Amino acid sequence: GSVLVLNSGSSSLKYQLVNPVGGEAIAAGTVERIGEPSGIVTHTFAGNRTRRELEVPDHGEALRLALGMFDEIGPRLADAGIYAVGHRVVHGGAEFSGPVVVDDAIIDRIEALVPLAPLHNPANVQGIRVARELLGDVPHVAVFDTAFFQGLPPAAYTYAIDREVATEHGVRRYGFHGTSHQYVAGKVARVLGRRVQDLNTIVLHLGNGASASAVRGGVPVDTSMGLTPLEGLVMGTRSGDVDPGVLFHLARNAGLGVDELDTLLNKRSGVLGLSGVNDFRELRSLIDAGDEDAQLAFDVYIHRLRKYVGAYAALLGRVDVIAFTAGVGENDVDVRAAVCADLEGLGIAVDPERNAQRGGERIVSPDWAQTLVMVIPTMEELAIARQCVEAVDHLEPPRAVTAG
Amino acid sequence: GSVLVLNSGSSSLKYQLVNPVGGEAIAAGTVERIGEPSGIVTHTFAGNRTRRELEVPDHGEALRLALGMFDEIGPRLADAGIYAVGHRVVHGGAEFSGPVVVDDAIIDRIEALVPLAPLHNPANVQGIRVARELLGDVPHVAVFDTAFFQGLPPAAYTYAIDREVATEHGVRRYGFHGTSHQYVAGKVARVLGRRVQDLNTIVLHLGNGASASAVRGGVPVDTSMGLTPLEGLVMGTRSGDVDPGVLFHLARNAGLGVDELDTLLNKRSGVLGLSGVNDFRELRSLIDAGDEDAQLAFDVYIHRLRKYVGAYAALLGRVDVIAFTAGVGENDVDVRAAVCADLEGLGIAVDPERNAQRGGERIVSPDWAQTLVMVIPTMEELAIARQCVEAVDHLEPPRAVTAG
Ligand SMILES: Nc1ncnc2c1ncn2[C@@H]1O[C@H](COP(=O)(O)OP(=O)(O)O)[C@@H](O)[C@H]1O
Numbered sequence: 177g178s179v180l181v182l183n184s185g186s187s188s189l190k191y192q193l194v195n196p197v198g199g200e201a202i203a204a205g206t207v208e209r210i211g212e213p214s215g216i217v218t219h220t221f222a223g224n225r226t227r228r229e230l231e232v233p234d235h236g237e238a239l240r241l242a243l244g245m246f247d248e249i250g251p252r253l254a255d256a257g258i259y260a261v262g263h264r265v266v267h268g269g270a271e272f273s274g275p276v277v278v279d280d281a282i283i284d285r286i287e288a289l290v291p292l293a294p295l296h297n298p299a300n301v302q303g304i305r306v307a308r309e310l311l312g313d314v315p316h317v318a319v320f321d322t323a324f325f326q327g328l329p330p331a332a333y334t335y336a337i338d339r340e341v342a343t344e345h346g347v348r349r350y351g352f353h354g355t356s357h358q359y360v361a362g363k364v365a366r367v368l369g370r371r372v373q374d375l376n377t378i379v380l381h382l383g384n385g386a387s388a389s390a391v392r393g394g395v396p397v398d399t400s401m402g403l404t405p406l407e408g409l410v411m412g413t414r415s416g417d418v419d420p421g422v423l424f425h426l427a428r429n430a431g432l433g434v435d436e437l438d439t440l441l442n443k444r445s446g447v448l449g450l451s452g453v454n455d456f457r458e459l460r461s462l463i464d465a466g467d468e469d470a471q472l473a474f475d476v477y478i479h480r481l482r483k484y485v486g487a488y489a490a491l492l493g494r495v496d497v498i499a500f501t502a503g504v505g506e507n508d509v510d511v512r513a514a515v516c517a518d519l520e521g522l523g524i525a526v527d528p529e530r531n532a533q534r535g536g537e538r539i540v541s542p543d544w545a546q547t548l549v550m551v552i553p554t555m556e557e558l559a560i561a562r563q564c565v566e567a568v569d570h571l572e573p574p575r576a577v578t579a580g
Numbered sequence: 581g582s583v584l585v586l587n588s589g590s591s592s593l594k595y596q597l598v599n600p601v602g603g604e605a606i607a608a609g610t611v612e613r614i615g616e617p618s619g620i621v622t623h624t625f626a627g628n629r630t631r632r633e634l635e636v637p638d639h640g641e642a643l644r645l646a647l648g649m650f651d652e653i654g655p656r657l658a659d660a661g662i663y664a665v666g667h668r669v670v671h672g673g674a675e676f677s678g679p680v681v682v683d684d685a686i687i688d689r690i691e692a693l694v695p696l697a698p699l700h701n702p703a704n705v706q707g708i709r710v711a712r713e714l715l716g717d718v719p720h721v722a723v724f725d726t727a728f729f730q731g732l733p734p735a736a737y738t739y740a741i742d743r744e745v746a747t748e749h750g751v752r753r754y755g756f757h758g759t760s761h762q763y764v765a766g767k768v769a770r771v772l773g774r775r776v777q778d779l780n781t782i783v784l785h786l787g788n789g790a791s792a793s794a795v796r797g798g799v800p801v802d803t804s805m806g807l808t809p810l811e812g813l814v815m816g817t818r819s820g821d822v823d824p825g826v827l828f829h830l831a832r833n834a835g836l837g838v839d840e841l842d843t844l845l846n847k848r849s850g851v852l853g854l855s856g857v858n859d860f861r862e863l864r865s866l867i868d869a870g871d872e873d874a875q876l877a878f879d880v881y882i883h884r885l886r887k888y889v890g891a892y893a894a895l896l897g898r899v900d901v902i903a904f905t906a907g908v909g910e911n912d913v914d915v916r917a918a919v920c921a922d923l924e925g926l927g928i929a930v931d932p933e934r935n936a937q938r939g940g941e942r943i944v945s946p947d948w949a950q951t952l953v954m955v956i957p958t959m960e961e962l963a964i965a966r967q968c969v970e971a972v973d974h975l976e977p978p979r980a981v982t983a984g
């Protein structure tokens with residue numbers, strides 16, 4: 177069987193039909209610009225990419241279009257034997273520490289978390305509702321971006337703010353990209369033929385959004401994103417860490433309101449805010465052309481990353497592996513080299529030749545280094561598909577028992 | 581000669597008459613609750629402490645009272661041979677990277693920085709104005725809390741936010757407690773008989789306010805406080821680092837405005853916000869009595885500190901010394917032990933017996949550890965006094981030249 181993985185954003189729907197055993201994507205596609213006058217649908221199957229432009233009024237229509245692509249271009253879903261539909265949900269609050277099979281009560285609970293993720297959870301809920309209507313005869317599973325980090329210790333997830341306020345408004349570190357961090361930490365162990373329980377790993381998920389985690393024996397001990405995905409590393413368009421006093425200062429001196437500050441830090445900051453571009457390939461071209469702003473953006477990005485590597489090394493005591501993943505982490509040779517430069521004192525180094533090679537999972541540190549530096553391509557859809565299987569497996573035995 | 585060091589807060593004036601050569605405080609005092617119905621004046625000289633309660637309407641009267649104490653109780657300022665008056669000024673912006681002899685133009689420039697430190701700089705300016713009136717015949721020197729950190733590299737002082745907004749509103753890391761960090765980093769070298777140029781030091785200034793710095797060869801490479809003294813470590817009443825998204829969340833869900841959020845994070849957070857107390861002696865009593873909130877506050881405080889130690893170790897590459905200073909850093913044995921626990925992998929450890937001993941400058945790490953862990957009592961007034969001498973020395977030669 178296969179699992180259909182859905183990722184519903186505010187104006188987009190991404191889908192992938194995954195074989196959770198072999199791990200390959202059977203087909204994948206996106207519906208973008210939902211609600212705009214002209215939407216875009218792409219569908220890739222058997223090496224062929226189909227692209228359509230047409231109006232997509234809402235998420236219901238988006239999913240209907242996607243299912244139509246399967247019918248028209250393939251593979252036919254009836255033949256694909258869909259075993260479950262997996263939904264990526266951004267915020268699971270303090271409620272969800274693993275995947276859950278969706279029912280009406282679960283939807284209510286995900287909706288109750290909307291204040292914690294006002295941009296993301298509503299779209300996720302909408303996606304689940306529509307999908308349950310159109311694909312009613314298979315189990316739907318919610319997989320939360322925050323779930324893995326429910327394993328954080330209190331010293332890591334507690335902010336040093338007034339406890340009453342924090343408790344009343346759910347203010348704590350939740351962490352995001354959890355599916356990726358968990359997958360990568362597990363994959364590291366499988367690649368090395370070691371038990372995840374025996375490894376201390378720092379995972380650097382560097383995509384458009386970026387986050388770091390420290391994982392001891394499979395259990396997270398800290399992560400850089402917080403109540404929201406704004407905290408931590410410098411990202412494509414997000415600032416990551418800033419003095420909270422910056423917000424007070426800009427509110428008073430630039431007259432910016434909450435929504436404007438939110439947009440400033442989430443959409444107009446990070447690498448983009450410093451250099452004017454947010455794609456690391458463009459940033460590299462600018463740097464090579466002598467652009468000083470681009471160089472500064474790179475330096476600030478690396479400086480922050482190095483601080484997190486050191487911080488997590490101190491939390492872990494011993495670092496067995498640093499694993500780079502996601503768009504920048506998997507592809508940017510210079511970022512990996514700069515993050516690990518001059519860290520021989522901590523047992524960390526990158527071998528230039530190994531680092532320059534392309535490929536799948538691999539080790540890029542020299543043999544003498546105590547810490548293995550690795551590149552591990554993240555496979556969030558596969559990880560979600562596998563978590564779906566797990567959740568549905570949990571579901572089946574009691575069913576069988578009550579039926580028998 | 582001696583230097584009179586003044587530290588003007590919004591409702592207080594602290595003063596100390598210092599011998600910049602021998603280093604001892606000849607006399608010291610405070611005027612508190614300025615502007616309130618009943619103020620308090622204390623003056624300590626030759627081992628005797630005098631205390632008065634009376635109304636102190638403004639900073640002018642506060643300084644007049646302080647000068648009166650010198651006349652009445654001693655030492656007589658005429659006999660003390662005051663060489664200069666040193667003023668601690670909180671924010672020197674990007675303008676001041678060292679002490680400056682005050683004239684009217686300097687006062688204007690300090691006033692122009694009020695938007696960066698709306699609570700502190702106005703009081704500092706007021707203190708300078710009053711002192712110049714009452715003590716008109718000696719040079720007045722401004723010593724800035726931010727000055728040392730003007731040596732930070734751009735990758736450390738640049739926030740990853742929109743450059744135009746940042747430039748227009750002076751948003752960058754300035755750092756605070758600079759006089760203390762500079763003094764301690766220098767003192768470490770003198771105590772060890774080494775050159776400051778050859779030492780990589782992490783300074784942990786842990787008082788009511790708390791900050792960390794990484795200093796390479798006498799030059800700062802990063803520090804934890806930022807645009808304001810709110811960022812970084814967990815403090816007595818300040819949160820230190822939080823996801824900026826926390827502010828958006830509380831503005832929207834708790835209906836808090838900018839001033840309320842400012843008060844929440846600066847006055848009702850930190851150790852106080854988590855445990856109900858902000859003095860570490862009380863915190864220890866609560867922990868010993870089994871109070872779980874107090875234990876959590878301690879754990880969060882230590883977790884944050886350990887992250888900074890690791891982060892700065894990565895920036896420095898090699899850490900020769902970790903120096904603890906200020907009220908908590910100099911006195912709290914448990915804090916020092918917990919910060920350095922389980923860091924043998926980084927070459928860091930504390931020897932329990934050495935750590936438990938009291939005294940002045942001392943080493944508390946075991947002989948085998950690569951990194952020396954030290955306790956260095958901070959002497960901000962002495963450091964200010966010495967910077968005054970330096971600034972006035974700079975002043976004299978040109979005077980002599982133009983006069984000759
Ligand atoms: N070959 C490459 N070299 C450097 N950076 C790359 C390369 N390919 C992709 N990237 C970076 O990866 C980013 C996207 O990463 P990705 O993990 O797909 O992001 P997300 O899933 O967070 O949207 C791009 O913005 C780009 O900066």
Ligand SMILES: Nc1ncnc2c1ncn2[C@@H]1O[C@H](COP(=O)(O)OP(=O)(O)O)[C@@H](O)[C@H]1O
Binds near residue numbers: 786858860906907
């Ligand atoms: N003996 C002690 N043990 C533990 N903590 C102490 C001790 N003495 C002072 N402190 C701590 O030091 C703090 C004050 O430090 P200090 O450097 O004087 O602060 P600041 O100058 O920032 O106001 C007190 O709040 C208390 O928590």
